[in-house]
């Protein structure tokens with residue numbers, strides 16, 4: 261069984277990015293600058309945003325964290341977005357999700373200029389990706405594509421089952437895996453909460469991508485012998501034996517499936533670090549746009 265070590269691969273890619281930033285600095289070029297907007301104090305969001313800022317610093321990017329209280333109004337948040345759209349030094353930015361319930365996520369997303377949309381969530385980028393045009397690809401699905409590619413996991417002609425149809429993970433994952441390129445060329449099934457007999461679909465998968473948000477839902481009886489498992493889930497589960505009082509669990513029961521599968525991404529240390537590195541690759545790309 262092969263562990264698909266996203267953390268180690270992300271480290272390698274960060275070193276490649278650092279070398280490129282060093283060369284840009286030598287040549288007097290534009291240093292990539294990522295901004296992140298964090299509204300409220302959701303503990304998980306704080307961890308992700310901190311990881312993003314730290315990773316930027318590691319590779320020599322500029323980074324700006326914009327924090328606003330959970331009580332911010334829609335208008336105030338829209339004006340933060342407008343300022344970032346207009347700031348010539350900021351190459352790309354993200355608005356960390358989820359937003360507090362009184363804010364309209366869709367309207368905020370629509371306000372982000374597509375050229376600075378390094379999350380790849382705006383209609384222009386989603387449309388361009390779907391048409392196979394140059395675009396900012398969403399960080400998590402693209403990070404998974406890079407992981408599969410660098411680990412030499414064949415996707416062409418394979419049966420892939422994706423669990424979860426969110427706009428940020430499941431749906432774009434199916435688009436990237438089914439497109440006519442390498443990696444890609446897979447036959448993809450998308451499952452969600454209305455899917456009948458989920459386990460049966462899962463058992464047909466050569467590659468199973470789980471992005472549902474239910475801790476350890478996928479068990480050994482649901483996977484095919486020799487399957488490749490990509491576990492996107494990041495769930496906090498209570499654990500009194502840990503100092504923090506919780507541990508992180510994926511959507512897949514790792515210990516249960518590990519004897520049956522050929523490769524699997526761990527949680528943590530799998531897809532999460534690849535998401536961050538993929539966001540940085542988008543930011544570097546954005547910094548090169550004239």
Ligand SMILES: NC(=O)C1=CN([C@@H]2O[C@H](COP(=O)(O)OP(=O)(O)OC[C@H]3O[C@@H](n4cnc5c(N)ncnc54)[C@H](OP(=O)(O)O)[C@@H]3O)[C@@H](O)[C@H]2O)C=CC1
Pocket residue numbers: 400423424425426427428429430451452453454455458471472473474492493494495531532535
């Ligand atoms: N590693 C990383 O970089 C990232 C990790 N995540 C993690 O991935 C997980 C998924 O996140 P996200 O995509 O935002 O999820 P969402 O909560 O937006 O969507 C969950 C999806 O799972 C489906 N679903 C829920 N319950 C079931 C069920 N019992 N059977 C089948 N399908 C079900 C939902 O179906 P329906 O549409 O019918 O409601 C929905 O499509 C979370 O654990 C999240 O923390 C997320 C982003 C990045």
Ligand SMILES: Nc1nc(=O)c2c([nH]1)NC[C@@H]1CN(c3ccc(C(=O)N[C@@H](CCC(=O)O)C(=O)O)cc3)C=[N+]21
Pocket residue numbers: 307308311354355356357358379399400494508527528529530531532533535536
């Ligand atoms: N606008 C927006 N863009 C996002 O890309 C976005 C978002 N909102 N909201 C939430 C999800 C989640 N997400 C993760 C990023 C990094 C880790 C990560 O670094 N994980 C590490 C450690 C996690 C930890 O220690 O808690 C790991 O898996 O090894 C996880 C999850 C990005 N998301």
